[in-house]
Amino acid sequence: AQSVTQPDIHITVSEGASLELRCNYSYGATPYLFWYVQSPGQGLQLLLKYFSGDTLVQGIKGFEAEFKRSQSSFNLRKPSVHWSDAAEYFCAVGAGNQGGKLIFGQGTELSVKP
Amino acid sequence: DGGITQSPKYLFRKEGQNVTLSCEQNLNHDAMYWYRQDPGQGLRLIYYSQIVNDFQKGDIAEGYSVSREKKESFPLTVTSAQKNPTAFYLCASSIGGQGARNEQFFGPGTRLTVL
Numbered sequence: 196a197q198s199v200t201q202p203d204i205h206i207t208v209s210e211g212a213s214l215e216l217r218c219n220y221s222y223g224a225t226p227y228l229f230w231y232v233q234s235p236g237q238g239l240q241l242l243l244k245y246f247s248g249d250t251l252v253q254g255i256k257g258f259e260a261e262f263k264r265s266q267s268s269f270n271l272r273k274p275s276v277h278w279s280d281a282a283e284y285f286c287a288v289g290a291g292n293q294g295g296k297l298i299f300g301q302g303t304e305l306s307v308k309p
Numbered sequence: 310d311g312g313i314t315q316s317p318k319y320l321f322r323k324e325g326q327n328v329t330l331s332c333e334q335n336l337n338h339d340a341m342y343w344y345r346q347d348p349g350q351g352l353r354l355i356y357y358s359q360i361v362n363d364f365q366k367g368d369i370a371e372g373y374s375v376s377r378e379k380k381e382s383f384p385l386t387v388t389s390a391q392k393n394p395t396a397f398y399l400c401a402s403s404i405g406g407q408g409a410r411n412e413q414f415f416g417p418g419t420r421l422t423v424l
Binding site for chain 2: 204229231236237238239240241244285295296297299300301302
């Protein structure tokens with residue numbers, strides 16, 4: 196069965212520091228991978244997605260993610276974090292032939308220190 | 310502006326009552342989804358619909374019901390059979406079709422509290 200693991204429940208970084216949020220997936224075929232961001236009490240917004248091709252994917256708000264098949268990972272990165280990046284981040288994998296279902300990780304909450 | 314609307318934003322229910330959460334989209338998407346979000350558990354799929362007049366159970370469908378009579382609308386009813394309904398509910402839509410390439414667009418959510 197497909198699954199997604201985000202090992203870090205909560206991360207705190209200083210403003211201006213670099214950020215990496217980890218995501219590991221379990222899926223038999225080529226995965227379709229997504230990163231979403233959620234501000235408190237709001238819906239989810241897509242940051243970026245990977246389907247095929249270049250394994251380094253650029254997204255909105257200066258985020259990027261790298262797909263590593265050998266490690267079953269799709270980690271999210273940002274070179275310099277801004278206070279407005281404080282939010283919860285979700286990694287998700289598309290569940291193949293199951294009607295476009297997404298399997299979500301548990302989420303990583305990001306706090307930014309001034 | 311195209312998007313997904315959910316109403317109400319906050320909803321309070323007494324135990325034993327059914328309640329219906331609204332979800333409307335004007336993106337002309339075929340597929341729609343309902344998720345439940347609890348702290349520390351990510352999003353869990355309740356029901357999804359790939360086309361009008363058809364829907365499938367997700368991972369936690371017990372105590373919930375849906376209908377899909379119109380392409381743009383996918384209301385969720387939380388019944389009295391749902392033992393722990395207090396949660397944040399998110400509706401989403403996507404272009405649809407087979408395969409999982411299609412990103413999902415999310416509404417702003419409804420927070421349901423059982424008193």
